[in-house]
Amino acid sequence: MPGAIRAEGLVKTFGDVRALDGVDLDVPEGTVLGLLGPNGAGKTTAVRCLTTLLRPDAGNAVVAGIDVLEDPDAVRHSIGLSGQFAAVDEYLTGRENLVMVGRLYQMGRRDAKARAAELLEQFHLTDAADRITKNYSGGMRRRLDLAAALVVRPPVMFMDEPTTGLDPRNRLQLWDVIKDLVSGGTTLLLTTQYLEEADHLAHDIAVVDHGRVIARGTSDELKARTGGERVEVIVRARELMPQAAAVLTRFGVGELATEDHTRRLTVPVSGGPKLLAEVIRELDSRGIELDDVGLRRPTLDDVFLSLTGHMAEATAAEEGSA
Amino acid sequence: MSVVTEAGTGGGEGRRPVTGRGGGVRQSWRDSLIVARRNLIRMTRIPEIVLFGLIQPVMFVVLFTYVFGGSLKVGGSTSAADYRNFLMAGIFAQTVTFATAGAGAGIAEDMHKGLIDRFRALPMARGAVLTGRTLADLVQTALTVIVLAAVALLLGWRVGTDGDTDAFRVAAGFGLLMLCGYAFTWIGALIGLSVRSPEAATNGGLIWLFPVTFISNAFVDPSNMTPWLRHIAEWNPFSAIVQACRVLWANPGQSVSDAWPMRHPVWASLVYSVAIIVIFRTLSVRKYRSATV
Ligand SMILES: Nc1ncnc2c1ncn2[C@@H]1O[C@H](COP(=O)(O)OP(=O)(O)OP(=O)(O)O)[C@@H](O)[C@H]1O
Ligand SMILES: [Mg+2]
Numbered sequence: 001m002p003g004a005i006r007a008e009g010l011v012k013t014f015g016d017v018r019a020l021d022g023v024d025l026d027v028p029e030g031t032v033l034g035l036l037g038p039n040g041a042g043k044t045t046a047v048r049c050l051t052t053l054l055r056p057d058a059g060n061a062v063v064a065g066i067d068v069l070e071d072p073d074a075v076r077h078s079i080g081l082s083g084q085f086a087a088v089d090e091y092l093t094g095r096e097n098l099v100m101v102g103r104l105y106q107m108g109r110r111d112a113k114a115r116a117a118e119l120l121e122q123f124h125l126t127d128a129a130d131r132i133t134k135n136y137s138g139g140m141r142r143r144l145d146l147a148a149a150l151v152v153r154p155p156v157m158f159m160d161e162p163t164t165g166l167d168p169r170n171r172l173q174l175w176d177v178i179k180d181l182v183s184g185g186t187t188l189l190l191t192t193q194y195l196e197e198a199d200h201l202a203h204d205i206a207v208v209d210h211g212r213v214i215a216r217g218t219s220d221e222l223k224a225r226t227g228g229e230r231v232e233v234i235v236r237a238r239e240l241m242p243q244a245a246a247v248l249t250r251f252g253v254g255e256l257a258t259e260d261h262t263r264r265l266t267v268p269v270s271g272g273p274k275l276l277a278e279v280i281r282e283l284d285s286r287g288i289e290l291d292d293v294g295l296r297r298p299t300l301d302d303v304f305l306s307l308t309g310h311m312a313e314a315t316a317a318e319e320g321s322a
Numbered sequence: 323m324s325v326v327t328e329a330g331t332g333g334g335e336g337r338r339p340v341t342g343r344g345g346g347v348r349q350s351w352r353d354s355l356i357v358a359r360r361n362l363i364r365m366t367r368i369p370e371i372v373l374f375g376l377i378q379p380v381m382f383v384v385l386f387t388y389v390f391g392g393s394l395k396v397g398g399s400t401s402a403a404d405y406r407n408f409l410m411a412g413i414f415a416q417t418v419t420f421a422t423a424g425a426g427a428g429i430a431e432d433m434h435k436g437l438i439d440r441f442r443a444l445p446m447a448r449g450a451v452l453t454g455r456t457l458a459d460l461v462q463t464a465l466t467v468i469v470l471a472a473v474a475l476l477l478g479w480r481v482g483t484d485g486d487t488d489a490f491r492v493a494a495g496f497g498l499l500m501l502c503g504y505a506f507t508w509i510g511a512l513i514g515l516s517v518r519s520p521e522a523a524t525n526g527g528l529i530w531l532f533p534v535t536f537i538s539n540a541f542v543d544p545s546n547m548t549p550w551l552r553h554i555a556e557w558n559p560f561s562a563i564v565q566a567c568r569v570l571w572a573n574p575g576q577s578v579s580d581a582w583p584m585r586h587p588v589w590a591s592l593v594y595s596v597a598i599i600v601i602f603r604t605l606s607v608r609k610y611r612s613a614t615v
Contacts, residue, residue, distance in 0.1 A: 087438075
C-alpha cells in the first residue's frame with residue numbers, strides 16, 4: 001500500500017526514559033493522522049523514528065511502502081518533514097534555503113529555483129525571500145520550514161506541531177494548504193497541541209502518553225467515549241451559585257462541577273434541548289439571572305484531559321502498589 | 323491564500339531522483355558541492371569569522387619575526403632574515419592546520435541546530451554534509467594562505483635563500499600545504515561530531531594542535547630536543563609538511579635526520595595526508611550516520 005504509514009511495536013529508550021513503549025500506528029493512504037499527547041509523551045520521538053532520523057530499539061515501520069529500517073535512503077525520497085523546531089539555515093536567505101533543499105532532493109537547478117519561488121509565494125514570504133532567515137520572525141521561520149518540507153510534494157508528510165507559533169491568520173492558511181495537500185492524495189502524520197486543529201484536519205486521532213497509544217479513533221468516537229452532553233451555565237453573580245447548583249443537581253445525571261471565579265456551573269445531562277429549556281425555565285422562575293447558558297458537547301480538550309488524566313492516575317497507582 | 327497553485331507541479335519533473343539511492347560518486351560530489359556552496363555563502367554573511375581567521379596567522383608572523391627573530395637562531399646563523407625564512411614554512415603549516423578548529427566548530431554547530439535533521443531526512447549522499455563543509459574550509463584556507471603569503475613577502479620572506487627552487491616547486495609546496503590542511507579539517511570534523519556543543523568543538527579543535535605544532539621542527543630545530551621528544555617531532559606529520567615546504571622553497575633550517583619523513587618529506591606529507599583523510603573521513607561519516615538509521 002504505497003503512501004501509507006504503518007508502525008508496529010516501536011520502542012525507543014533514552015537511558016532510563018522509555019520515550020516509545022510499543023507504539024502501533026496505521027495511517028491509510030491519503031488520510032491525516034493527528035498525534036495528540038502531553039509534553040514528553042513521545043510524539044517527536046515517533047516522528048523521528050518514522051522519518052529515519054532515529055533507529056528504534058524494537059519494532060518496525062513501513063512508510064510509503066518501504067521498510068524504514070531496511071531502506072532508509074529510499075524512504076527519504078518519499079517523505080517531507082517539518083520538525084518541531086524550524087530547521088533552516090539562519091545565514092541563508094529564505095530563497096537560498098528552499099533552493100538548497102530542492103537541489104538536495106536531487107532536483108535540477110532550474111526546477112529547484114522555480115519551486116522555491118512558488119513556495120515563497122504560497123507561504124507569503126516573497127517580500128522576505130531575499131533576506132537572511134536569522135532576521136525572520138518565529139512564525140516566518142516556521143512557514144519557511146514548512147515550505148521546505150513541501151519542496152518535492154512528497155507522497156508522505158510528517159509535521160511536528162506545524163502551527164505552533166503561527167498567528168491565527170497564518171494558521172488558518174496553513175490548514176488550507178494541508179487540506180489541499182491531502183485532497184491531492186498526500187498522507188500526513190501531524191502532531192499538535194491544538195486539539196481544535198486535530199479536530200479540524202485529522203481523519204483519525206491517536207492519543208499518546210508515556211510512549212504508548214492510549215486511545216485512537218475519529219474525533220467523534222473519542223468524544224463519545226469521554227461522555228455525553230452537559231449543561232453549562234454562567235450566573236450573573238457569585239451569590240447565585242449555590243441556588244443554581246441546587247437546580248442543576250436536580251436535572252443532572254452526574255457530578256456537578258463549579259468554577260467560582262468564572263461563575264460557571266457544569267453538569268452532565270441526558271435529554272438534549274428539551275431538558276435545556278426546562279433548566280432555563282426553572283432557573284428563571286427562581287429569579288437566577290444568567291450571563292450565559294448552553295448545551296455543550298465534549299471538546300477534544302475534554303477528551304485529552306480525561307484520557308491523559310486517567311492515565312497519569314493509573315500509572316501512579318501502579319507505581320504505588322509495586 | 324489560494325493554496326497549492328497549479329504551477330506547483332512545475333517541481334514535478336525534478337521530483338524524480340537523479341540517481342536511485344544515496345550512493346554514487348557523482349551524486350556524492352554534486353551534493354557535497356551544494357553543501358559547500360551553502361557554507362561559502364554563510365562565510366560571506368559572517369565575514370568576521372573569515373577576518374579573524376586571517377588576522378591570527380598574520381599576528382603570529384609579526385610576533386615571531388620581531389619578538390623571537392632576534393634571539394632564536396637557525397643552523398649556525400643568527401641573522402633575523404634567516405630566521406624569518408626558516409619560520410615561514412612553520413607558520414604556513416600552522417595556519418592550514420588551525421583551520422581544523424573552524425571545521426569542527428561549524429560541524430558541531432550544524433549538529434546542534436535543527437538543520438541537521440533536515441539534511442538527514444533528505445535523500446542526499448551520505449558524507450555530503452561533512453565533505454561540503456571541509457571543501458568550504460579548503461577555500462577559506464586558500465584565502466588565508468594567499469593573504470599570509472602577501473604579508474610574509476612584505477616582511478621580507480623569500481624563497482630560494484638556501485639552494486635553488488623554481489615556480490613549480492614553490493607551487494608544489496603550496497599544494498601540499500592545502501592537501502595537509504584539508505586532511506586536518508577531517509580531524510576537526512570528527513571532533514565536531516563527537517562533542518556536545520560548538521564551544522567545546524572550538525576549544526577541543528584547538529588544544530591538541532598546540533603540542534602537534536610545537537613538538538615539531540616548525541619553530542625550533544628538533545636536534546636540540548631530548549631524544550624521545552626529538553623522535554616524536556621527526557615523525558610528526560606536521561614536521562613532514564614543514565620540512566617539505568622548506569625543501570621545496572629552498573628555505574633554511576631543513577632538519578638533518580635519518581628519520582624517513584625528514585629524508586623524504588614530500589612523500590611523507592602525501593602519505594600522511596591521504597592516510598588522515600581516509601581514516602578520519604571514514605570515522606566521521608560513520609559517526610554522522612550512527613544516530614541515523
Ligand atoms: N535525544 C534524547 N535524549 C534523551 N531523552 C530524550 C531525547 N529525545 C527525547 N527524549 C525524552 O523522551 C521523551 C519523549 O520526548 P518527545 O520529544 O518525543 O516528546 P513530545 O511528545 O514530542 O513532547 P512535546 O509535546 O513537549 O514536544 C521525553 O521524556 C524526552 O525527555
Ligand atoms: Mg515534540
